[in-house]
Amino acid sequence: MHQNIAASAAAVAVALLTCCLPARANDTTAALTTGGLEFRTNADIEMLSEDLSISRERIDVRYRFLNRSGADQHVTVAFPMPEIDFSDASNIDVPNNDSDNFLNFRTKVDGREVTAQLEQKALVDKTDVTARLKALGVPLQPRAKATQTVLEALPAQTQQQLLKDEIIRPDDYDAGKGMEHHLAPSWRLRATYYWDQTFPAGSELVVEHSYTPSVGGSVQTGITGQYTTAEQRKNYVHKFCTEPSFVTAVAAMTRKNGNQPPPEQRVSYVLTTGANWAKPIGDFHLTIDKGKPSSLVSLCETGVVKTGPTRFEVRKTNFKPSRDLDILIIDAPQ
Numbered sequence: 001m002h003q004n005i006a007a008s009a010a011a012v013a014v015a016l017l018t019c020c021l022p023a024r025a026n027d028t029t030a031a032l033t034t035g036g037l038e039f040r041t042n043a044d045i046e047m048l049s050e051d052l053s054i055s056r057e058r059i060d061v062r063y064r065f066l067n068r069s070g071a072d073q074h075v076t077v078a079f080p081m082p083e084i085d086f087s088d089a090s091n092i093d094v095p096n097n098d099s100d101n102f103l104n105f106r107t108k109v110d111g112r113e114v115t116a117q118l119e120q121k122a123l124v125d126k127t128d129v130t131a132r133l134k135a136l137g138v139p140l141q142p143r144a145k146a147t148q149t150v151l152e153a154l155p156a157q158t159q160q161q162l163l164k165d166e167i168i169r170p171d172d173y174d175a176g177k178g179m180e181h182h183l184a185p186s187w188r189l190r191a192t193y194y195w196d197q198t199f200p201a202g203s204e205l206v207v208e209h210s211y212t213p214s215v216g217g218s219v220q221t222g223i224t225g226q227y228t229t230a231e232q233r234k235n236y237v238h239k240f241c242t243e244p245s246f247v248t249a250v251a252a253m254t255r256k257n258g259n260q261p262p263p264e265q266r267v268s269y270v271l272t273t274g275a276n277w278a279k280p281i282g283d284f285h286l287t288i289d290k291g292k293p294s295s296l297v298s299l300c301e302t303g304v305v306k307t308g309p310t311r312f313e314v315r316k317t318n319f320k321p322s323r324d325l326d327i328l329i330i331d332a333p334q
Contacts, residue, residue, distance in 0.1 A: 283319075
């Protein structure tokens, strides 16, 4: 039995997090929302456990599956990357701008490295321009330096046609030595890593994957400070469940910092794809590492237990996620 898995663009859309940005938006870096592997529901395959570890440096996920049927199940497994483009290149955190694998994604099955295939689509609005760019030898990664280099080396007539068709655009700026004239991509990249996986009849299978998260941040948190509005505070409560004690602690940090609010960072993870199975996740284990003992962390989750100076854990059985994870970390000023 073979089951094809389609990428879910909605699950990996760019999260600009405008609800929580302080007034000085130029001091803010947005995050790309990422999640786990995607499968369609298979009545014969049960997710026995999911072990999820999140820090600002790395996300690790370990799934344990059981094929309860008497026949091998053949499933295409997909990891959709967040869509990216060239716009706001300095305001959205991308771990590795010059690589097709810009999140440094890796996966293993039963301890062995898997070489996943990469599907890329370059889109201008709803038009697929992938084949056209490939025919010109243009890399599809819109934020890579190599892409701009190739675009600017194309014949002038080709450049003019791409400009006319709005596949590229002028990118003129003054870096301190007078105006420079460049070309920039207008397309967005939709990419998915995928591979075909056999789940043996009546057997367990362990699938692991890891990647570098996209971390959003602000030089000053919007929880406190003279620029913070009541609406922004309400949005923090809705998105990160910031309790009064958390807000009080941030206010104390602010006072110690000469009434300047401390910086914040944000990590998002799409957890609700874990609810796609016929049965709930048997054993769910979440570990969050805030990085520094002096940092504060807030998220919307129950049963959170502090298990170390920087570590927090959540354990649930028969778990069916109802919302995604949004984690807020406030670092104490140095």
